[in-house]
Amino acid sequence: MITVKYFATLRSLAGKDEDQFSMGSETTLVNLSHEISKTIPKIGEMILGKKVMVSVNLNVISLDAIIKDGDEIAILPPFSGGI
Amino acid sequence: MSTTIDSNIRIQQENFNVTDEIEAIKNASKNIGGITTFLGTGRELSKGENISKLNFEHYPKMAEKKLAEIRLQAIKEYGIIEMIIIHRIGEIDIGENIVLIVAASEHRKETFKACEWAIAELKRTTPIWKRETTSTGEVWVQDTP
Structure with a gap:
């Protein structure tokens, strides 16, 4: 299973x-x-449109990553830490 | 609650004491001759809206990992002796401490540069998010200057 955190x-x-996905x-x-788009289309669109970053095991990856x-x-939506 | 990679990198709910952290960094070396601090605090006005409360959320482990990388890179690239980075999470009132960066070195020049670079890098690379509460509701902040 793949775990996806929001x-x-x-x-x-x-x-x-x-979420958990079996892929x-x-x-x-x-x-x-x-797969995410099937239940949350907006988030799938944001990933494919590069509006958000994605990490795998704490490392940021690109769309073609395995x-x-x-x-x-x-x-990961745009960060807003600090002040 | 506090999550730590080493004692110089902390993400915690509780407040911190700036003087205590300055004293702590002095213990890193007797060669320290200059210390610069950056302290970020909760401000009341944001984009023309009055803020009543702030709330910070982080991605545990990845946020600590990023802060540790920032500390190590600051030490390596700016030639400073030590850096402490602390970021608070959870509910924070206006005027309270949010983030602290302390840079220590033999001389002042590199501490100013390292401090400025570290807060910019924190904002750019560290998975921490701010939610502001205003009179019209709560909003996740997605762009900070």
Whole structure:
């Protein structure tokens, strides 16, 4: 299973903290985005439109990155830490 | 609650004491001759709206990892001796401390540069998000100067 975490405004949009997806032994971020779009179209669009960053196991990745079973994905809206 | 990679990188709910942190960084080396601090605090006015409360959320582990990378890069690239970075999360009232960066070195010049670079890098790379409460409701801030 792939765990997908939603933060800040995206958690409000998703209505939950995280999702679990079964995508076989490996897939791409593009394919995962399409899967997310089935239930939360706006978030899928934001990933594919590069409006948000995505991390795999705490490292930021690009759209063509490979995602493996057991990975932790986080969908990261623009940061606003500091002041 | 406080999550830590090392004692110089902290993300915590509780307030911090700036004087205590300055004293702590002095212990890093007897060669320290200059210390610069950047302290970010909760301000009341944002984009013309009165803010009554702030709330910060982070991505645990990744946020600490990014702050640790910023500290190490600041030490390496600016030649400073030590850096402390603390960011608070959870509910924060107007006027309260939010973020502290302390840079220490032999001389002043590199501490100013390292401090300025570190807060900009924190805002650019660290998964921390701010929610502002105004009279019209709550909003997640998505762009900060």
